[in-house]
Amino acid sequence: MVHTHGYRTDVIDAGAARRSRLPTVTTVHGFTGVGGWRGRLYEYLQRRAFRHFDAVVAVSRPLVTLLRNDGVSADRVHMIPNAYAPGEFIARDDARRSLGLGDGFIAGWIGRLSQEKAPDVFVAALDLVDGAISGAIIGSGRETPRHSPRVTRLGQIADAARMMKAFDVLVLSSRTEGTPMVLFEAMAAHVPVVATAVGGVPDVVSDTEALLVPPERPEALARAIEAVRDDPAAARTRAAAAAKRLSTEYAVGPWVERYAAVYRGVR
DSSP, X not given: XXXXXXXXIIIIIHHHHHHTTOOXXXXXXXXXXXXHHHHHHHHHHHHXXXXXXXEEEESSHXXXXXXXXXXXXXXXXXXXXXXXXXXXXXXXXXXXXXXXXXXXXXXXXXXXXXXXXXXXXXXXXXTTOOSSEEEEEEOOOSXXXXXXXXXXXXXXXXTGGGXXXXXXXXXXXXXXXXXXXXXXXXXXXXXXXXXXXXXXXXXXXXXXXXXXXXXXXXXXXXXXXXXXXXXXHHHHXXXXXXXXXHHHHSOHHHHHHHXXXXXXXXX
16 A cells, blocks of 8 residues: 655656556645745646545645545545644753743744745734734745844754743734644643634634634734733633643554554555
8 A cells, every 4th residue: 555645746756656556545634825826837737636546644634625625425434634743842942942032921823934924924924913012933945024023033953842932922814724824832831822714624623622713804813812821810721621632632543553554455
C-alpha cells in the first residue's frame, strides 16, 4: 500500500503505485486557493486524482464536503482529524529570554508566511489594539508582512512549539485551514487561543476553549486579543478546557486505530 500527502505525491507517486496494482491512500490537509496559475493547476490535478484513490482521508468536515462535491465516492472518504502527542515546553521566562522578548503582554503567531495563513491580518490587528500589547512572529515564507513597530519578527526557529509558553496568547489569523497543528500545540501548552473560524478550527475549539472570530477581520482579531489581556481569569479557564479537550478527543492512540482501519479496508 502507498499513502501519499501533497499534490506531487498524490498525482505522480500514487499513479505509479496504481500501475503496480498497489492500493493507494491519501490524506488531504487542505487547499490554499492561491499561488498563481501554476498553483491552481497543481491543485486542479490533485483534486481530480482523488477520485482514483482507494481511500481519501480528510482532516476536517469542510474538506469532506469539498471532496464529495469533487466527485470522490462517499464510501472512499474518511474524516480523521489530526492528533497530537504533547512534548515538553520551555518555561515562560526562559522561552522569552531565548527569543529575546521582553516583559509585557505578547501575542504570538507561528506558521508559514503565506497568504492562506494571513500574517498580514495579524500585523494589522496588532496595529489596532489599545494599550501595551506587542506581537511576535515565528516562521518564514514568501508573504513577508509589512513592518510594524509592535511586531518582532523572529524568523524560522527549529522546534518552535517548545517556545509556546513565551506568549500570553497564540493567534491564528488564517484565511483557510485544515486542522492546524499549531492550534494543538497551544492547547497542550495551556496558552489561550484567538483564532479565525475557518476550516477545521471550529471543530477543534468552540467558544468554551478559545475566542473565535471571522477571517479577514483585523478589528475583530484585535478586540479578541484585548479580551484575553483584560480578562486573564476567563482566558485561563478557556485554556484549561482546551487542554482537556485535546487530551480526550485528539489523542494519538485512537487516531492510529482509525488509520489502521482505513488501511485494512483497502488491502
